[in-house]
Amino acid sequence: MKDHDIIETWLRALTQALSSMPAEMRADIVEEARALLEERLAAGLTAESALHGFGTAEAYARPFMDDFQVHTALQSKSSLSMIKALLSQTGRSLVALLGLFVALVTGLIGLGSIAMIAEKIITPDKVGLWIWHAAGRTFACLGFCGGHPHTPDMIGIWAYAVFVFIAALMWFICRLSLRLALKSLIRPKKVASA
Amino acid sequence: MAPKPPLDKTPENRRTQMYKGVLELAAMSLLKDGAQYGLKILDQLRDEAGIDLAEGTLYPLLHRLEKAGLIMAEWRIEDDVSHPRKYYKLTKAGAAVFAEQRKAWLEMCGQLNAFLQRKAT
Numbered sequence: 487m488k489d490h491d492i493i494e495t496w497l498r499a500l501t502q503a504l505s506s507m508p509a510e511m512r513a514d515i516v517e518e519a520r521a522l523l524e525e526r527l528a529a530g531l532t533a534e535s536a537l538h539g540f541g542t543a544e545a546y547a548r549p550f551m552d553d554f555q556v557h558t559a560l561q562s563k564s565s566l567s568m569i570k571a572l573l574s575q576t577g578r579s580l581v582a583l584l585g586l587f588v589a590l591v592t593g594l595i596g597l598g599s600i601a602m603i604a605e606k607i608i609t610p611d612k613v614g615l616w617i618w619h620a621a622g623r624t625f626a627c628l629g630f631c632g633g634h635p636h637t638p639d640m641i642g643i644w645a646y647a648v649f650v651f652i653a654a655l656m657w658f659i660c661r662l663s664l665r666l667a668l669k670s671l672i673r674p675k676k677v678a679s680a
Numbered sequence: 681m682a683p684k685p686p687l688d689k690t691p692e693n694r695r696t697q698m699y700k701g702v703l704e705l706a707a708m709s710l711l712k713d714g715a716q717y718g719l720k721i722l723d724q725l726r727d728e729a730g731i732d733l734a735e736g737t738l739y740p741l742l743h744r745l746e747k748a749g750l751i752m753a754e755w756r757i758e759d760d761v762s763h764p765r766k767y768y769k770l771t772k773a774g775a776a777v778f779a780e781q782r783k784a785w786l787e788m789c790g791q792l793n794a795f796l797q798r799k800a801t
Contacts, residue, residue: 549740
């Protein structure tokens with residue numbers, strides 16, 4: 487196979503690997519690689535030598551695709567897209583893993599709060615806030631307390647407002663954690679923290 | 681026989697890890713002097729800064745800096761070559777970030793050099 491054919495085959499594989507990108511962005515990346523490869527060939531290098539620094543087309547495409555996925559997720563503002571983008575980077579980024587972990591914890595607390603609102607509607611006397619003393623210690627229960635001691639519920643109907651507030655707060659923190667993790671993935675690195 | 685270093689701890693890998701944080705700084709420093717295209721950036725970083733980068737590292741890095749608004753790119757058609765070249769140059773925001781990062785790096789290097797050489801003096 488001639489050098490130019492090898493380069494063309496590699497560029498076709500690169501185009502394929504970048505296929506989920508917008509055409510203009512994809513063409514820009516492919517054309518830039520083509521320009522450099524042609525310049526290398528013109529300088530007398532073989533196709534194999536010219537391609538050596540690029541690696542496989544798939545490996546070369548990966549950072550571009552990661553970057554594209556993160557930017558798309560941030561622009562879409564969809565939680566699902568943000569989770570997907572972070573999931574694809576958990577193997578390579580501690581920040582992505584941490585962002586997902588915080589989102590998971592806060593998401594679960596938020597869902598739990600919504601469940602408490604539903605439970606309050608079904609069994610109003612078993613969801614609330616109880617504080618009691620036993621064996622010299624103070625105990626508290628916010629949420630569903632099936633076997634609480636005979637002390638009055640301290641918040642009554644305000645439990646709805648409390649759980650709505652907790653759910654909203656957790657939703658906010660969950661999304662903030664996803665956004666911050668994604669932003670930190672595309673932020674230029676600071677040398678002082680390198 | 682001396683024990684083999686772990687695969688991810690070879691001297692070359694260590695050097696790559698050390699470079700990672702300063703690649704952007706080095707690239708921005710180069711572009712501060714004027715617009716350059718990829719191949720020239722690769723050659724200059726290797727010849728002047730001793731950073732031997734692969735194309736697979738440089739282009740995603742330039743792409744990331746461009747997305748962050750620190751550099752901007754334009755295709756130029758030149759008489760001496762048959763194909764257009766993509767030139768990169770530092771933006772205003774990039775120049776400000778570069779100045780800040782350069783200062784931080786020089787301070788850190790000064791302190792670290794003094795620390796590493798404390799036994800030699």
